[in-house]
Amino acid sequence: MPLTTSSHPVDLSGKNAIVTGASRGIGAAVSVALAQAGARVVLVGRVKETLEEVARGLPNDPVVVVADLGDPEAPRAIFEQAKDVVGTIDVLVNNAGGGDAAGPANTLTAGQADALWALNLRGPVLLGGLVAADMAANGGGSVVSISSGLSLQGMAGVSLYSAVKGGLEAANRSLAVEWGAAGVRFNVVSPGITRTTLGSWIADDEQVQRKYLEKVPLDRIGEPEDVAAAVLFLSSPASAYVTGQALAVDGGWGTTAPSPFPAA
Ligand SMILES: NC(=O)c1ccc[n+]([C@@H]2O[C@H](COP(=O)([O-])OP(=O)(O)OC[C@H]3O[C@@H](n4cnc5c(N)ncnc54)[C@H](OP(=O)(O)O)[C@@H]3O)[C@@H](O)[C@H]2O)c1
Numbered sequence: 001m002p003l004t005t006s007s008h009p010v011d012l013s014g015k016n017a018i019v020t021g022a023s024r025g026i027g028a029a030v031s032v033a034l035a036q037a038g039a040r041v042v043l044v045g046r047v048k049e050t051l052e053e054v055a056r057g058l059p060n061d062p063v064v065v066v067a068d069l070g071d072p073e074a075p076r077a078i079f080e081q082a083k084d085v086v087g088t089i090d091v092l093v094n095n096a097g098g099g100d101a102a103g104p105a106n107t108l109t110a111g112q113a114d115a116l117w118a119l120n121l122r123g124p125v126l127l128g129g130l131v132a133a134d135m136a137a138n139g140g141g142s143v144v145s146i147s148s149g150l151s152l153q154g155m156a157g158v159s160l161y162s163a164v165k166g167g168l169e170a171a172n173r174s175l176a177v178e179w180g181a182a183g184v185r186f187n188v189v190s191p192g193i194t195r196t197t198l199g200s201w202i203a204d205d206e207q208v209q210r211k212y213l214e215k216v217p218l219d220r221i222g223e224p225e226d227v228a229a230a231v232l233f234l235s236s237p238a239s240a241y242v243t244g245q246a247l248a249v250d251g252g253w254g255t256t257a258p259s260p261f262p263a264a
Helices: 025-036 048-056 074-086 110-137 159-182 206-213 224-235
Strands: 016-020 040-045 063-066 091-094 141-146 184-191 246-249
Touching (some): 016 074, 063 074, 091 224, 110 159
Parallel strands (some): 016 091
């Protein structure tokens, strides 16, 4: 199967893609990458103005859908609004995530736990299911969800966040099995610390960053475009035989253990 049909290394022309959390950071970079590869992108977030700002820089007549994934009705509303405008959906990127629940577990509240679960796990699974059923009826598609390296590594102060991201990866494996025969692939990209609003607590603090980079063989913080490149691969026919996987884009952070030996 040819991987390219145009001058772009990945050709998504004629395809439609939904990207949640598209107003900034990783979601904005993913939207740019998919649009540059030819896709028409439906940008989802809570603030119309910031979504429109990203949309203005994209080719292929992008669409803006305002929704709060903390709302139980949001997955269906996003799916229906996107369908109404673009018709067929070929790619879904469940990127919106994060939330406000850092700190030792004895300081966390049930409200924080519920909000984190809704945004990072309930929303992506329900939206993924609605989109997958539709993709199945149209010959298939690809769903990529953004997890975190913290799904596999323990870190003090992030118990709820690591739990919902670990749950997202577990759900991804089951969804891949559930929809594989219908031609719908489910994969995850797990970023390490990436230079966005969410990653700024490390990326913008030189001392904390130096400590973090001791465990990163590629010796730099990730850029949103690093994550977008992996999402582009998993969204495209270049990954046609890949499903149920989690791809770390973390400079090697997740593979590193302390060693008495010097690196090369
Ligand atoms: N940056 C990192 O270091 C890092 C590391 C590992 C994993 N990740 C994951 O990567 C993904 C993207 O993170 P990022 O770093 O790009 O974060 P970010 O810069 O904070 O962007 C988050 C995006 O999600 C949207 N969003 C937040 N809450 C939402 C809600 N309730 N409903 C709809 N949209 C919502 C935001 O838009 P509005 O606020 O305008 O709604 C924004 O577009 C997340 O899933 C995060 O967990 C990030």
